[in-house]
Amino acid sequence: MSEMKKVYERTKGIKPGAVSGFCPGCMHSTVHKLIGEAAENVGALDKLVRVEGVGCCGLGQLYVSGDWLIAAHGRAGAVATGVKRSSPDSLVYTYQGDGDLAAIGLAETLSAANRGENITVIFVNNGIYGMTGGQMAPTTLLGMKATTAPKGRVAEEHGYPMHVCEIINQLTAPKMIVRTTVDTPQNVMKTRKYIEKAFKMQLEGKGYALIEIVTTCPTNWGLGTLESIDFMREHMLKEFPVGEFRMPE
């Protein structure tokens, strides 16, 4: 019998035996895996501190290995500042959704970025509040229905979708700002590379990175898993085009 060659191994960045409890088609599980792989690839799993946002993001603690703490809703930027300034050798990342980062936590998000804190911000944007059941978020698309915008988002009443990368890109201190997605194997690999780059940059003390990952929420969008990917490509990525706003040299 010929010897089998191991070509793929589960990352140690995910707890042994952990099985995703996210909804079918949810991309949080993919993003968590990528964070684990990226931290392992840069050899810093034992330095990893996750500052966890509130909402579906708060479920990540069930799966990720490495230290973690929960920030109050929106406060991850401030909590991460406290951790990183007091423990500069730790690899500190926040994991936040659109409601957390762009609504309740916008002040903390902007201020941490503006100070150029040496942290990595993972921003998962699916345009809706997931955990609480589909309320309107700052990134909800025009016309998109939400439980708190039952007729869909209307510009005159609700304003327009907020573009976080573009806002952060107005600030001088941030070193890396990218928007990506995880809808194809290529994009999954690209996103991992971005996270790896941000982690490396942080370990070298080079400063703030924001990685926005546009994802789906089949449950609260009311779409099937494949339909929701089509919707994301056709609508979300049109409003939030992927791209490198700022990259480290």
Add this chain to the structure above:
Amino acid sequence: MAERVFMKGCEAIAEAATRAGCRFFAGYPITPQNEIPEYFARRMPEVGGTFVQGESEVASVNMLYGAALTGIRAMSSSSSCGISLYSEGVSYMAAARVPAVYVNVQRGGPGIGAIQPAQQDYNQATKASGNGGFKMIVLAPATVQECVDMVYEAFDLAARDENPVLVLTDGVMGTMMEPVVLPPMKSDEEVAALREAFAHRAVIGHKPLDQHTGEPGGIGDGWEKHNIETAEMYKTWDKDVRVEEFMMDDAEIVLAAYGISARISKVIVKQLRKEGIKAGMIRPITVSPFPYDTFANLDPSKVKGILDVEMSIPAQMRFDIDHAVCGRIPVMECLRSGGQLLTNDQVLAGARELIKEVL
């Protein structure tokens, strides 16, 4: 030889914290405590510590939470309406059993109130500093020296219980200058050892299977277990109750006050004694845990009346006194609020009114 210096309350608080090993401070400007963050901004770089001016009180208290969970001695300060914004972070710190210290230099309220001193945050400080029904040790200094000593000790209490500790002072103490004896500066080795003592819980990164977390609760009955544990811890605080009993041996009239009001009351007790009136004072030094026993043990055949002296309208500490006295001794009130200070004359008049009623 102990170092005796002339210092403003806020600056003395910041220096005492530095000497206790505090190496992280986050805060936001608000009167009358601005000298605390300003002092830390100068002082922290000298000792290899970190000062961050938060973008808000909300951010500052959450920075404190993150910093303290790495094991570093960390502190924040604010005043009344700013402290309201601390509720969220303080509750999270109590939830995560974080040893952190914060100071409330009280001003008038409610709302934006007045920048002048008050004692209107008593209930908030002692009963509900955030959601979830947690408790904290709350120290109430009456002199700048006590501000220094209590802030220095607050870090030890916070570390002992892995729970936040509040120093509840006011705008008089914060802005007034007094001679103080400063405590010894902890050496770098001592500061490192204090940090090491929290290593078993520090959220700084560990091997994947040696996970440290900032949350003892979680799914299932985790949070109830946490609440049962902390309730057991609160019971151990009986030993931490501190109270000053001044001229109480034969007192017939008792002035009850904490912090700045106690200082004024003490002057009045001395004056009444000169007039031959048997007056005394009870000063809660820990307002949480409150010295209920001291009040419960008062003998109604000797003590004829209690005057609750507070810079709060309506009265707040009075209800803790009532809870202990249970109507056995009449209680009257002498109050100011909204940034208006109690005067000697007013407390004396209040005492005379009580004397007229009960003696």
